[in-house]
Amino acid sequence: MERTKRIWLVANDASGSNDEQAREELEQCCGNAGFHVERMVGFPAEDLPDAAALDAAGIELLAVFAGDGTTNAVIGNLAGWGGAVLVLPGGTMNLLYHRLHGERTFDEVIHMAAAGRAARRRPGVIRCGRGTAYVDLLAGPGTSWYEVREAMRESDVLGVAESAANAIGETLATAGIVCRDPALGREEGYPLVMLTPEDEGIRVSGYYAETIGDYLKEGMALLARRFRDGPHDDLGTAGQVTLESSDGGSYGILMDGEKVESPAAEVFRLVPCEVDLLATE
Numbered sequence: 001m002e003r004t005k006r007i008w009l010v011a012n013d014a015s016g017s018n019d020e021q022a023r024e025e026l027e028q029c030c031g032n033a034g035f036h037v038e039r040m041v042g043f044p045a046e047d048l049p050d051a052a053a054l055d056a057a058g059i060e061l062l063a064v065f066a067g068d069g070t071t072n073a074v075i076g077n078l079a080g081w082g083g084a085v086l087v088l089p090g091g092t093m094n095l096l097y098h099r100l101h102g103e104r105t106f107d108e109v110i111h112m113a114a115a116g117r118a119a120r121r122r123p124g125v126i127r128c129g130r131g132t133a134y135v136d137l138l139a140g141p142g143t144s145w146y147e148v149r150e151a152m153r154e155s156d157v158l159g160v161a162e163s164a165a166n167a168i169g170e171t172l173a174t175a176g177i178v179c180r181d182p183a184l185g186r187e188e189g190y191p192l193v194m195l196t197p198e199d200e201g202i203r204v205s206g207y208y209a210e211t212i213g214d215y216l217k218e219g220m221a222l223l224a225r226r227f228r229d230g231p232h233d234d235l236g237t238a239g240q241v242t243l244e245s246s247d248g249g250s251y252g253i254l255m256d257g258e259k260v261e262s263p264a265a266e267v268f269r270l271v272p273c274e275v276d277l278l279a280t281e
Contacts, residue, residue, distance in 0.1 A: 005034055005114070008049060008059050010041045010074050011090060012066035026065055026088065029107050033114035037063075048074055051081035059083065061113075061278075067091020068135055068256040076132055079274035084120055086113050086278045095135035096256070099123070100279040112280050120276040124199045127271045130253060130260045134273070137195040138254040139243050139262065140177040177251060179204060180265075181242040184235040189246045194232075195268055201237035202270050208232065240269040 007030070011023050027037050038059070041049060043066065054062060063086040064074045071087055078085065088106050089097045100121070101109050112118050126133040176189025190206035197203075208231055244265040245251045253262045 005036055006038045006059060007035050007061045007063055007086075008039045008041060008054065008057070009037050009063045009065060010043055010048065010070070011064075012070040013042045013045060022090070023065065026090075026106070029110050030063070030114075033111045035061075035063075035110065035114050043070060043074075048077045050077055051083075054078075054081065054083060061086060063088055065090035068093060068095050069258040071096055072132070072134055072256040072258065075134065075273065075275055075277070081275050084276040084278050086110075086118070093257075099135060100277055100281060102281040104280055109280055113278050118278040118280050121279040122272040122274075122276060123279075124197045124201070124270045125273050126195055126197045126202055126268050128253075128262075128266050128268045130262060130266070131255055132271075133195070133197065133255040135197070135256055136254075137256075137268065138192060139195070139266075140190060140192045140251055176246050177206075178244050178246050179206070179235060179241055180244050181240075181267075182238055184238075184241070185233050190233075193243055195241065195243075197270060198237070201239055202241060202268060203237050204235040204241055206233045206235055240267060242267050 009027070009030070011026075023040070027040070030037050038057070049062065054060075060083040062074070062078070062083060064071050065088045066074070068091055070091070075085055086109075087097050087100055088109065097106075100123075104112075109118070123134075126137050128137075176186075176191055177193045178187070178189035179185050179193065184204055185206045186208075190208050192207040194205045194207065195202050196205070242265055243251075243262075248264045250264060251262050253260050253266075
């Protein structure tokens with residue numbers, strides 16, 4: 001029992017909502033619940049722990065207090081590990097946290113996990129040649145708004161204006177993303193396609209806009225990852241889907257909010273997560 005109470009915790013020092021006070025409150029909450037935080041790993045200054053390091057230390061539970069992008073990296077680094085990961089809300093949107101815990105507070109989640117009232121789950125996730133998405137994957141020229149987000153993070157006012165103008169132009173001028181195998185939605189494709197992993201399949205949505213003003217609204221919503229209610233087509237659910245650029249060129253992908261580049265066509269498959277995640281829902 002004592003071994004299960006000892007945990008390591010990964011926190012992202014670069015997260016705006018993850019300051020020293022928040023980490024101290026979290027550590028105190030863990031202590032009150034019965035967990036002992038044996039080691040706090042500050043990412044990205046410190047390397048993420050792997051299965052060998054955790055096993056050598058006798059750690060069976062790793063908590064991560066970070067946003068979806070860092071959480072993605074933590075889980076991906078632990079594929080095949082026999083322990084479990086407790087996802088906590090240390091970012092802006094915390095979509096994976098809500099997928100696993102609903103609207104529970106992190107205090108509730110920590111106490112439930114410490115009391116053994118959290119179940120191990122291997123939820124369905126999206127796998128492609130560029131990596132794995134645990135909460136959402138966005139594909140298409142609309143992902144160019146990522147550059148605006150980075151400029152905003154750096155408080156680069158001129159950069160925000162320039163990158164926003166470039167994003168609008170690229171979204172309007174660049175070829176769309178077409179859903180093939182299965183064939184879904186518009187033949188000409190969409191400026192932005194969203195794939196959402198669910199345990200029974202990948203939910204596919206195609207987002208579009210009719211005017212430059214609409215694109216601006218959609219782009220700003222994309223920055224906050226609050227675009228889901230914008231104009232779109234619900235294209236159904238599939239075990240796998242191929243997304244292809246209508247002009248044969250490469251296209252951008254945001255995997256849990258982090259950008260990578262895809263070839264002209266990419267296959268996205270639903271697979272089980274490769275490590276146990278604790279869930280209270």
